[in-house]
Amino acid sequence: MKRIFGLETEFGIAYAPSGGRRLGPEEVARYLFKPVVAWGRSSNVFLPNGSRLYLDVGSHPEYATAECDRLDDLIAQDSAGTVIMQDLLNRANQALNDDGYDGTPHLFKNNSDSAGNSYGSHENFLIRRNMDFAHLTSTLLPFLVVRQLMVGAGAIIPRQVTTAMPAVQTNRANPHAAQTVATPTSDVVFGLSGRSDVMWEGVSSATTRSRPIINARDEPHADAEKYRRLHVIVGDSSMAQPTTQLKVGSAALILDMIETGVPLRDLTLSDPIRDIRVIARDLTGTTPLELKAGGTLTPLELLEIYLEAATKIVDRGDHSVGDDQTARDVLDLWGRMCEAVRSQDFSAVDTEIDWVIKKKILDRYMDRSDVELSDPRIRRLELAYHDVTPGVGLVEKMQAGGLIAQTVSDTDIATAKDVPPQTTRAKIRGAFVQAAVDHRADFTVDWVHLRLNAHAQRAVTLRDPFVSTSEHADELIACLNGSELA
Numbered sequence: 001m002k003r004i005f006g007l008e009t010e011f012g013i014a015y016a017p018s019g020g021r022r023l024g025p026e027e028v029a030r031y032l033f034k035p036v037v038a039w040g041r042s043s044n045v046f047l048p049n050g051s052r053l054y055l056d057v058g059s060h061p062e063y064a065t066a067e068c069d070r071l072d073d074l075i076a077q078d079s080a081g082t083v084i085m086q087d088l089l090n091r092a093n094q095a096l097n098d099d100g101y102d103g104t105p106h107l108f109k110n111n112s113d114s115a116g117n118s119y120g121s122h123e124n125f126l127i128r129r130n131m132d133f134a135h136l137t138s139t140l141l142p143f144l145v146v147r148q149l150m151v152g153a154g155a156i157i158p159r160q161v162t163t164a165m166p167a168v169q170t171n172r173a174n175p176h177a178a179q180t181v182a183t184p185t186s187d188v189v190f191g192l193s194g195r196s197d198v199m200w201e202g203v204s205s206a207t208t209r210s211r212p213i214i215n216a217r218d219e220p221h222a223d224a225e226k227y228r229r230l231h232v233i234v235g236d237s238s239m240a241q242p243t244t245q246l247k248v249g250s251a252a253l254i255l256d257m258i259e260t261g262v263p264l265r266d267l268t269l270s271d272p273i274r275d276i277r278v279i280a281r282d283l284t285g286t287t288p289l290e291l292k293a294g295g296t297l298t299p300l301e302l303l304e305i306y307l308e309a310a311t312k313i314v315d316r317g318d319h320s321v322g323d324d325q326t327a328r329d330v331l332d333l334w335g336r337m338c339e340a341v342r343s344q345d346f347s348a349v350d351t352e353i354d355w356v357i358k359k360k361i362l363d364r365y366m367d368r369s370d371v372e373l374s375d376p377r378i379r380r381l382e383l384a385y386h387d388v389t390p391g392v393g394l395v396e397k398m399q400a401g402g403l404i405a406q407t408v409s410d411t412d413i414a415t416a417k418d419v420p421p422q423t424t425r426a427k428i429r430g431a432f433v434q435a436a437v438d439h440r441a442d443f444t445v446d447w448v449h450l451r452l453n454a455h456a457q458r459a460v461t462l463r464d465p466f467v468s469t470s471e472h473a474d475e476l477i478a479c480l481n482g483s484e485l486a
């Protein structure tokens, strides 16, 4: 089975002044995007690797990967996004210095800022239109609620669970907008994910209500008769590549299971929004969760039931994650993580799973320095795990030292900065964008369309994301080459 995947990552920005002038994140973001605007005449561009890079109002630049049909490609493209942002950061740093700012801009791949705003990493999965969407999402939902036990980024969160929605959040117009979470008090715990506390619904198109786990807004970016795009917005930004692989791979296998009709008992949770908060505070996976169909299951039991079904899919060879080895790797880490949770001995996964790696770092520091979890030094250390500023962040150093595992090579990541996935329509888009920029042509691109503004009648529509060649696009590119000759 084939599937298209895409990951959107919103980055955080901060500026550390060195005694001199202060600078707000919006201004740093403007510096960051100066080369982008100079290159693409906009702060909302598609790059030659097929991705989209943009800055909305505010200071959370977003990188949305090109469409990938293999998990390995997705991880390479996602990591390339971070490297592209780092390159921009280096240039911004230089420009800021030239303008007399002597501080340091920082870039974070995290999910909340110091003001308590939560933003995210969105996962996109192509699904077939002929699937019953309500059935698909209700089957997937319990999995997304418990998945944090495997792939949460780890977070310092208030001990107390709150399920009363703050008044300010009951009338949000924009489901993507940053959302404020209660500022943690001193009574905090190390939890699995900070995102869980900002989820207020299971599935919703969320135009006026607050943020759901699955955003049901129907924007397929493809032939709407055949396809639909599932937009999962509950996930954390993952730092360790194996965590990304397990996060997206496990969800993909559950979707494969639903789409190919592998039977699964009804695991609908009675109160998913309460459960997601409670689970976030339970590192043992032993909290009994009430099922709508009656009885209880713990998060760990649920993950094991899902693993069994996912294993069937992979055994049949009917999965969408790419080659069989990648699928086996997903199952292997999934199994090892369940075993680690059961035994509470995490040594077999402590170079692969974000929350486990992060907890180890924080625990060690607390032991050595005799400080509490609520100590500002611990918060800084927690943030350092998400700091991707070149030469500064923890993950870069830990990867170099073999303390965090990698699933794709640095060479593949470097390639993915410029080269789109070769098996999806991103290949066509990338070639077009490169040609149009080379020829300084005026052009417009989105996920589905390619247009030379001077030849609007020849716009190319790429309705099928699985198709990686297009005669029409070739003609448009030839048209550019011809115009150069003329």
Ligand SMILES: Nc1ncnc2c1ncn2[C@@H]1O[C@H](COP(=O)(O)OP(=O)(O)OP(=O)(O)O)[C@@H](O)[C@H]1O
Residues within 6 Å of the ligand: 004, 005, 006, 007, 008, 052, 064, 065, 066, 067, 068, 124, 125, 126, 127, 176, 219, 220, 221, 222, 227, 228, 229, 230, 231, 447, 465
């Ligand atoms: N047909 C598809 N199925 C699944 N994923 C897709 C499909 N087409 C595009 N994608 C992926 O969906 C993501 C879209 O990113 P984008 O940021 O434009 O999202 P959006 O939800 O449409 O917009 P916004 O973030 O501005 O609200 C990309 O990662 C892209 O690769």
Ligand SMILES: [Mg+2]
Residues within 6 Å of the ligand: 008, 062, 064
């Ligand atoms: Mg987006």
